[in-house]
Amino acid sequence: MASSILDRVRVVLYEPQNPINIAATVRAMKNFGIRDLRLVRPVPYDPYRLEGIAHDTHDIIAGIVTAETLDEAVADCTYVAAFTARHRSAKWALTDARGAAERALEQARDGTVALLFGREDFGLPNEALDRAHLTVTIPTTNHASLNLAQAVIVALYELHLVAGDATRALPPPRKDAPPASKEMLERYFSEAEATLERIQFFKTRYREHIMRTLRSLTMRAQPDAREITLMRAMALEVIRAMDRELKQQRAELAGAQTRDVDVKEP
Numbered sequence: 001m002a003s004s005i006l007d008r009v010r011v012v013l014y015e016p017q018n019p020i021n022i023a024a025t026v027r028a029m030k031n032f033g034i035r036d037l038r039l040v041r042p043v044p045y046d047p048y049r050l051e052g053i054a055h056d057t058h059d060i061i062a063g064i065v066t067a068e069t070l071d072e073a074v075a076d077c078t079y080v081a082a083f084t085a086r087h088r089s090a091k092w093a094l095t096d097a098r099g100a101a102e103r104a105l106e107q108a109r110d111g112t113v114a115l116l117f118g119r120e121d122f123g124l125p126n127e128a129l130d131r132a133h134l135t136v137t138i139p140t141t142n143h144a145s146l147n148l149a150q151a152v153i154v155a156l157y158e159l160h161l162v163a164g165d166a167t168r169a170l171p172p173p174r175k176d177a178p179p180a181s182k183e184m185l186e187r188y189f190s191e192a193e194a195t196l197e198r199i200q201f202f203k204t205r206y207r208e209h210i211m212r213t214l215r216s217l218t219m220r221a222q223p224d225a226r227e228i229t230l231m232r233a234m235a236l237e238v239i240r241a242m243d244r245e246l247k248q249q250r251a252e253l254a255g256a257q258t259r260d261v262d263v264k265e266p
Contacts, residue, residue, distance in 0.1 A: 006163055008108040010036040011152065012073050014128055015119040019045040023053035024149030025117075026064075030057045031153075032160040038073040038114075039066050070116075070128055071186055078111030078179035079104065079222075082132035083151055084124050085140075100136040101158040107133075110179045115155055120148050130212060131182065133219040177226035184225060188232045189215060195235040198242060 011034060016022050022045055029037060037060060047061050054061075067073035074080055081100045095103065104113045116132060118124030129135060138146060138154050146154070193211055196202060202210065223231065 004033065005105060005108050006033045006159070007035065008112050009034050009104060009159065010038060010074075010077065010112055010114045011156075012038045012040065012070070012114050012116045013042065013148070013152075014040045014070060014116060014124060016042045016148065017120045018148075019043060019049060020053060021120065021148040023050040025152045026050060026057045026060050027054035028149065028153040028156050029060055030054065032156040033163070034156055034159075035060055035063060036112075037064050039064060040070050040073050041068060042066060070131060071182065074114045074116070074131065075181065075183040076112055077114040077182050079107035079113045079134075080116055080132040080182065081113070081134040081136050082116040082118075082124055082129050083136045083138070083155060084118065084129065085137060085145055094135045094137065097136060097138050097155050097158045098162070100134060100155065101162040103134055104159060105162055107179075111181070115152075115159075117148060117152055117155075126212070130215045131186075133222065177224040180223055180225045180228040184228050184232075185218065188218070188228050188235070191232055191235045195238045198239055 011025060011029060013022065013025060016025075016039060022039065022042065026037065029035065047064075050061050051058055065073075081104055083097075083100075100115075104115065107113050116124065116128065118128065136155070138151060140146065189211065192214060193207075196210070
């Protein structure tokens with residue numbers, strides 16, 4: 001059981017390239033009361049060296065979890081806020097670090113929230129941003145590129161300020177149904193894409209753009225587990241209905257061929 005609302009906040013570093021930035025992230029987490037760190041395909045690092053850079057952080061370093069994919073790192077999260085310096089053309093929900101902190105703590109009442117940061121050289125790819133409910137930028141001058149650890153510390157500082165007394169008891173869930181996990185959402189997107197493929201929706205439309213729009217719309221709506229289950233059921237039922245129709249057509253064709261043979265026999 002989480003004793004602090006900040007226990008429901010996870011920092012996720014996507015392909016970090018420098019162990020020093022991992023260590024600096026650990027230090028920032030210790031400073032501001034966050035303990036859950038996931039690394040997606042990180043550069044090789046030595047935990048002993050990390051603690052040499054970020055003193056007295058053994059508890060956080062020992063709990064680091066490494067994942068091969070971003071989906072794996074956030075599968076049990078119900079909300080993902082992705083930090084990026086670049087403005088994109090997709091209509092993702094957008095806010096600044098303070099707005100992200102407020103939204104993250106609100107969502108943490110219902111489940112685990114992930115704060116997602118990209119690699120030092122390229123940041124986050126569009127495919128990673130597709131998996132976020134919220135896109136976050138940190139206002140700067142025209143020189144918008146922040147060091148990875150700097151971006152993390154700004155985000156966690158704002159989170160700590162908004163949290164106030166981070167030891168306060170967690171409030172009860174806001175909804176009857178639990179929020180949808182990232183795993184449930186990814187299953188829905190996969191099934192929705194298969195359904196659209198089946199009805200040839202992509203025949204005259206660009207698949208990637210359609211799916212990105214569907215993702216951004218769904219993330220903004222924030223369906224709970226019951227709602228996403230209903231949406232999955234609708235997508236699957238379209239395919240089942242088409243299969244039943246095809247089966248019936250084949251049966252009718254086979255019956256017609258049988259009757260034709262009977263008529264031709266002497």
